[in-house]
Amino acid sequence: DAGVTQSPTHLIKTRGQQVTLRCSPKSGHDTVSWYQQALGQGPQFIFQYYEEEERQRGNFPDRFSGHQFPNYSSELNVNALLLGDSALYLCASSFLQRSYNEQFFGPGTRLTVL
Amino acid sequence: AQTVTQSQPEMSVQEAETVTLSCTYDTSESNYYLFWYKQPPSRQMILVIRQEAYKQQNATENRFSVNFQKAAKSFSLKISDSQLGDTAMYFCAFMKPGAGNMLTFGGGTRLMVKP
Numbered sequence: 335d336a337g338v339t340q341s342p343t344h345l346i347k348t349r350g351q352q353v354t355l356r357c358s359p360k361s362g363h364d365t366v367s368w369y370q371q372a373l374g375q376g377p378q379f380i381f382q383y384y385e386e387e388e389r390q391r392g393n394f395p396d397r398f399s400g401h402q403f404p405n406y407s408s409e410l411n412v413n414a415l416l417l418g419d420s421a422l423y424l425c426a427s428s429f430l431q432r433s434y435n436e437q438f439f440g441p442g443t444r445l446t447v448l
Numbered sequence: 449a450q451t452v453t454q455s456q457p458e459m460s461v462q463e464a465e466t467v468t469l470s471c472t473y474d475t476s477e478s479n480y481y482l483f484w485y486k487q488p489p490s491r492q493m494i495l496v497i498r499q500e501a502y503k504q505q506n507a508t509e510n511r512f513s514v515n516f517q518k519a520a521k522s523f524s525l526k527i528s529d530s531q532l533g534d535t536a537m538y539f540c541a542f543m544k545p546g547a548g549n550m551l552t553f554g555g556g557t558r559l560m561v562k563p
Contacts, residue, residue, distance in 0.1 A: 367549055376452075376539050376553030377493075390550055424493065428549045435549045439485075439493035 336361070338427050338440035346446045347415050355410040355443045359427030365389075366408040367437065368400060371422040383408050384430050412445075420447045450475045450542045454554035461530045462562050468515075469525045469557045471540030477501075480544050482516065483551070484525045487537040496538070499523065530561045 339358045347353050359366050365384045369377035379392035383402035402408045406427075412419055422444050426437040451474045461467035473482070484496040499507045499516045506514050511531075515524045527534055540554040 365549060367551075369551075369553075374556075376454075376541075376555045377551070379550050379552070382550060392550075422491065426493075426549070426551075430549070436495060436498075437549050437551065441490070441492045 338425055338438050340423075340425050340440040340443050342443060343441070344444045344446075346448065348448050349415055349417060351415050351447075352411065352413045353415060353445060355412075355423050355425075355445070356407065357410070357425030357427075357440060358407045359425075360438045363427035363429050363438070364406050365428045365430040365435070366402060366406065367426045367428070368408070368410045369424040369426065370394070371424055371442070373421070377424055380410070415447045417447050420445060450477070450480075450544065450552045452540050452542050452552055452554035454538075454540055454557050456557045457555070458558045458560070460560040460562055461527075463530055463532060465530055466526060466528045467530055467559065469527075469538050469540075469559065471523045471525070471554055473521050473523065473540070473542050473554075475521070475542065475544075477544050480542060482514075482523045483541040483543065484512070484514070484523075485539045485541060485553075486534075487539065487556075488533075489536070493539070497525070527559075532561050532563060535559060535561045 367382040368380040371377040381391040386402045397413045422442040425440040428435040428437045480501045482499045497509045511528045537556045541551045
């Protein structure tokens with residue numbers, strides 16, 4: 335079992351550009367959540383995808399969007415990048431239908447906006 | 449909305465000693481989960497221990513145990529017999545059942561275990 339995988343590992347962009355980050359969930363999982371972790375801070379919930387739909391969303395602007403594919407993998411897209419978008423982006427997967435849904439995290443994608 | 453606060457940005461402990469990390473939270477919910485996650489320097493977040501709010505018994509996982517005080521909304525993590533591999537960021541997190549799997553994290557405590 336490969337666990338949760340994310341790509342790329344690191345990414346450097348300039349202000350105003352657009353970026354796409356990718357996540358493959360742990361085998362057997364159907365739900366993907368995305369978190370933003372600024373340097374020295376705790377992760378903040380961006381949104382969650384289940385059955386190819388956005389189910390929950392945190393306090394993030396519409397510049398942040400996502401997608402979930404039939405194989406449960408997911409993408410996070412950020413448009414019109416700002417310097418403040420520089421962060422570690424974490425993907426977490428789980429199986430929604432269980433009464434307790436442990437989330438498994440990927441290693442993250444480090445995004446630097448110059 | 450829930451909030452989670454970790455008041456100790458950094459802590460250090462000698463190898464083999466015991467250390468306690470603090471966490472307080474605010475919620476109006478009566479049923480919820482609390483977690484401690486570990487994020488080593490390699491970045492991948494892993495679950496250390498979880499506590500269900502309706503259970504009065506404190507959770508224990510090997511060298512890790514919690515002190516859950518529901519009325520005080522306090523949830524501390526005790527690490528016994530600290531090991532060098534325990535060096536990491538530790539995050540306290542809250543989850544409300546039925547809200548999917550959304551976790552609300554505290555700001556973290558950086559723990560350094562010294563030889």
